[in-house]
Amino acid sequence: MSTINFSAKEINFKIVYYGPGLSGKTTNLKRIYDQVPGESKGEMVSLATEDERTLFFDFLPLDLGKVNGFKTRFHLYTVPGQVFYNSSRKLILRGVDGIVFVADSAPNRLRANAESLRNLRDNLTEYNLKLSEIPYVIQLNKRDLPDALPVPMIKQVLDPKNSVEMFEAVASEFKGVFEPLRAVSKLVLERVQQRA
Secondary structure, eight states: OEEEETTTTTEEEEEEESSSTSSSHHHHHHHHHHHSGGGGGGOOOOEEOOOOOOEEEEOOOOOOOETTTTEEEEEEOOOOOOGGGGGHHHHTTOOEEEEEEEOOOOOOGGHHHHHHHHHHHHHHHHOOGGGSSOEEEEEEEEEEEEEEEOOHHHHHHHHHTTTEEEEEGGGGGSSSSSSHHHHHHHHHHHHHHHHH
């Protein structure tokens, strides 16, 4: 949940990039970090253990405006992709305001996408949250693969009710990277303003 820094007149929001291993979560964060002007972002931090890595950084978006006179600061996090790091995934979800689910478009990754989405739902229940109650979008990454799964097929597995905004992307080429972040940030801000 968002936190307010009254002395800096900032509202801080946490956006988590979630998805299966090697789907492009880290690539997304690195590309965004490279594009955000230096004066608007904090340092990128990598929490690395022997087997896992979590990246995060914060930034002040220039184009999203203010909420009740407060600047907005977004903290972006990735989760480890492998399921055996589930305790880390749960911890990173604590206090989440919005989620970008990064799905892999490779044909052999459809099951991994579905399992990761199910794992996300399960982990949110630890905090008495439902995915339907949290602003989130889906990024379909690796759309440049010659055998990329058709969008309707992925949609049928990840969002059969057609209730979530989806974005096609090639994160490694910086295509479709900012759009999901902008969309989820907008949803987060709308939710805060509705509650105010």
